Amino acid sequence: MPRPRLALLLLAALAFGAHALAQTTQLTMWVRTPETVDLLGTSIERFHEANPDVRVRIVTFAADAYPGALQAAISGGDLPDMFQVHNSVPVPRLVSLGLIQSLEPHFSEGFRDRFDPATWWEGSTTVGGEIYAWPDRSFRRASLFLYYNRDVMRAAGLDPDAPPVTWDAFVDQANTVTEAGNGRVYGLHLGFTSGWFNERVILQLATTAADAHGVPAEHLPGRMVNWTTGELFDPSGIQEAIGFFAELMSSDAVHPDFLNTGRSQATAQWAAGQAAFLFDGSWRLQELLRTEPDLDFGIAMLPSRDGGPVLWGVEGGSQNAFAVATRSPNAAAAARLFEWLSDDYYPLLIEGAVDLTPIPELNARDELYTSDAFRELVRLTELGTVVLPSPVMENADQLETVVRLAGKTASRPFGESMQGFLADGAFDVSGFLASYGGQQNAFLAEALAEASADGAGVDESDWVFPGWEPTVNHY
Amino acid sequence: MVPQLILVTAFTLYPIVMTHVYSLFEWPGFGPLDRFVGLRNYTRILADELFWNAFQKSFIFMAGTVALQLPLALLIAILLNSERLYGRNVYRTLFFIPVVTTSAVIGIVMRSIFASHDGLVNNGLQLLGLIDRPIRWLAQGDTAMIALILVASWKWLGIKMIMWLAGLQSLPVELYDAAKVDGASFWQTFRHITVPLLVPVGVVVLLFSMVDALTAFDLIFTMTEGGPGFATEFMELYIYRYAFTSFAGGLPQLGYASAAGVFFGVTVFLISLVLSLLARRASQVRR
CATH class of the missing domain: 3.40.190.10 (Periplasmic binding protein-like II)
Structure with a gap:
């Protein structure tokens, strides 16, 4: 093939690639809980297949390093699209600083009704009654x-x-x-x-x-x-x-x-x-x-x-919930991901013996429990974890x-x-x-x-x- | 000149000035800088026993590493300066390898070497019959400090050895020839020629050793994390914890950490100043 024609073809391919990239919504997600990283990754891969217009990139952190990273991102005005909240910067403070946005307008009708009502807890996942953070698991967590x-x-x-x-x-x-x-x-x-x-x-x-x-x-x-x-x-x-x-x-x-x-x-x-x-x-x-x-x-x-x-x-809510930064223009795509994860990732939490989910109907599905040790963990959680x-x-x-x-x-x-x-x-x-x-x-x-x-x-x-x-x- | 000025202003002057500014505010490192507290952060650090603990530990560590490194590096430099020693370059390289090895890697490896259960140090000491039962090196305050001093001294020994070696090789050979003719012993030559002429180099080596000891964050963080308790929490770690972690479960306190950094920085600056004056004086005496 003559060289000028090859160069033109290459240029066209690059232009098409750039155009395709521009059409795709890119989301970055910060995760600080290593036990859920693989499950989120698995579910997000399936999300990509069903939603080719959205690409999610997970960035993981060691638990001890997370507060520093979060602080640096906040002070640098560089928060990612989605990030796990941390008790060093509570959700109400993030809201009062204008750093996270309400997810309420982006969730489907009736989305919140599937959850244990205590999941939507003022000061944790909601502020002023509006949802600001999506829970990554049940609030009824063992220690x-x-x-x-x-x-x-x-x-x-x-x-x-x-x-x-x-x-x-x-x-x-x-x-x-x-x-x-x-x-x-x-x-x-x-x-x-x-x-x-x-x-x-x-x-x-x-x-x-x-x-x-x-x-x-x-x-x-x-x-x-x-x-x-x-x-x-x-x-x-x-x-x-x-x-x-x-x-x-x-x-x-x-x-x-x-x-x-x-x-x-x-x-x-x-x-x-x-x-x-x-x-x-x-x-x-x-x-x-x-x-x-x-x-x-x-x-x-x-x-x-x-x-x-x-x-x-x-208490109710979630200590590891995901919030969406105000600076992110992709809140609708993030909410779509959260809805997907609520259907696809939550069952993995039980199958993977990680934790219970915030949806009682899922927790009641016996076939999801693949490990006796996890059943025992759930039983012990019921005994030792109290709602304050x-x-x-x-x-x-x-x-x-x-x-x-x-x-x-x-x-x-x-x-x-x-x-x-x-x-x-x-x-x-x-x-x-x-x-x-x-x-x-x-x-x-x-x-x-x-x-x-x-x-x-x-x-x-x-x-x-x-x-x-x-x-x-x-x- | 202008690009240099811009770089110095952006990356040296601005951070220093802003650290001083932050130290006057109660500020977690994000959000508006609007809670001016004057000198309250400074009065807080002066009243904080953990601040003085870190301050004291920093200088104990510094004294330990300096006391160990300086004479040992000089001794090795003298040995390696001998033309009769076969394979000098190999030895020099061997002593220099720890200097170029990442501190964090050394810290992690040393954690295993100083472990109580099956640690190399304990196994060696038991094999030699020097101890009956393993020493909990990193699980007790005093021994953790000793272990850190030993490791840090070993890590930086090579660079100090090179500095001494450069000093030794710059000494005039005629003086040694004259001493030999006069029948001076090795010790007399060392005491009356080598040591006085090496004083200016020694001050520089001392200065570098002190700076190394006061900037050992990565090694300490990976080897002891400042523990057990606060036994090896030096100033850098203290400042880091307040500035960038949710120390004790609360918000980071960048303003407070800045005040601690300013206070410690001024102390180190004054020490460096005294040493620089000593170095200048020593150079003048030599001339």
């Missing part, structure tokens, strides 16, 4: 569990189907494994290097202590609210939980590297037989099922002082208080302090708890005063629920 390695238990002479339920039983079994392991195998392993994770471990264990009154929750990080009194941080029971850990450490029953090992590495070491028990999140289950198909393991509730449920608080009271539900103006509270942090963070204490012991725990709790409770008073000064009709009475029962769903 931490006990994973037990049956092979290691068997080797230590323990019953592989009877994991410890109480603290005393746990210490006994962990010591048995450690003694049988002869310096190669330990009772417990966990990656105790991230402040938020350390905080959850200690605070959740503390909910079962003899004099415990508070319950920790994902939407109130660093807090242990006693809803009967309205105290933002009730330290009762925390020292007892720390004592449980200290007892395990004193007999070398915890993996010696737990204070300097990340959660993924701790899981790998536990799966390799270096420990019988692992404390980790519900999110670890799907990874174990996928990457360790031959591992004989089970899942149970974290041990509690007397065998009762270890509690974790939730919400001041915003009592008084919508309290949203102003909640937003202000998010900006207030104690001078010495809880999770890192616990790591320091367990490392060296040279740390006045009771003094720390008194100071930390005092600061947290002062923050609530400050936030209420600031909100009130800005015209919100709020006072502390909305934070007090005299009849509150920690083990009972409030709504």
Whole structure:
């Protein structure tokens, strides 16, 4: 072929390609929950086939790196089309800064009716009654569990189907494994290097202590609210939980590297037989099922002082919802994707043993449950996850208080302090708890005063629920 | 000249000026910069025990690495400067490899090497009969600091060795010949010729060692993440946590972090200034 003709053909092909690209809506989606990345990817591939005019590019982040990336994108005016919200910048703040747009006009008629009504929760997925964020899973999420390695238990002479339920039983079994392991195998392993994770471990264990009154929750990080009194941080029971850990450490029953090992590495070491028990999140289950198909393991509730449920608080809405940036001209395409994902990706959540969905009808479909371990996880979630009271539900103006509270942090963070204490012991725990709790409770008073000064009709009475029962769903 | 001025203004002066401006505001790093708080961020950092902890740890780390690196690098430089040593270039390259290796990779690898369970260091020490049971190197504050000092010193040893070597090779050979004729011993030559003539180079090596120690973020972040607790949380990590993470579950505090950065920056600047004056004085003495 003569060269000029070839060049013309190439130019035409390029022009056609550019035109096709210009016709396609490009969406960028930031994801910070590694357990859902593959499922979203699978569903989005199918979305591409059904919607050739839209291309979605997923960008993934490590959980610890996400707040910084989000902050940089916000300050640089460079938010992607769709991104997962984070409690460091609550949805109402994003709305008040004009950074995200309402999805209400873009969803089909009746879309929201399929969902559990508590999914559309003021201050989480909705603001002023309008939908601002699409939930990536059910709000009824579990937090931490006990994973037990049956092979290691068997080797230590323990019953592989009877994991410890109480603290005393746990210490006994962990010591048995450690003694049988002869310096190669330990009772417990966990990656105790991230402040938020350390905080959850200690605070959740503390909910079962003899004099415990508070319950920790994902939407109130660093807090242990006693809803009967309205105290933002009730330290009762925390020292007892720390004592449980200290007892395990004193007999070398915890993996010696737990204070300097990340959660993924701790899981790998536990799966390799270096420990019988692992404390980790519900999110670890799907990874174990996928990457360790031959591992004989089970899942149970974290041990509690007397065998009762270890509690974790939730409210409606979604802590990992996706919002659409105001600067994105593609909100309609994003809403179309969210509707697709609600049909196609939600079932994958159950099939993939990741989490429940916000649609009750899907959660009830027995054929979606492909793993017994996930069924057990769901059962345990029902036992330990409680819906907490919400001041915003009592008084919508309290949203102003909640937003202000998010900006207030104690001078010495809880999770890192616990790591320091367990490392060296040279740390006045009771003094720390008194100071930390005092600061947290002062923050609530400050936030209420600031909100009130800005015209919100709020006072502390909305934070007090005299009849509150920690083990009972409030709504 | 003009392009240079633009670049300096955009990438050096502007960030420095804005850091000072941010330090006077309560600002999470996004949204309007409208909550002017004057010097409140500075009074907060002065009252924050974690700030002083990070400040103190930074200087302990710096003192440890400098004390270890300077004499060791000089010793190696003297050895490698000897014409009688066979394969000098190979050794020089070997000592230089850690310098060009990514700090983050070193941090991750060292985490395994210093592990309590099956770590290379513990296994070696047990094999030599020096310890009965593994040391929890990275799980205790003091030992984590020691491990970091050892690793950082090893990482930067090569560049300091090269600097010393350059200094040694610039010394006038006649002086050594004259000392030999006078019957001076190796130690006398070292004490009365090499050391005095190397002082100006030594000040530069010291300055670079200090700067290296105060900018070790990647190594520390990957090896200990500032832990356990706050035992190895140096100033860079402290500033990073407040500026870019939801430290303790709240909003980032870029204004506060800027104040900490300004305070620490001024301290480092003053130290560098003193050292530069020392270097100039040493050069003048030499002349």
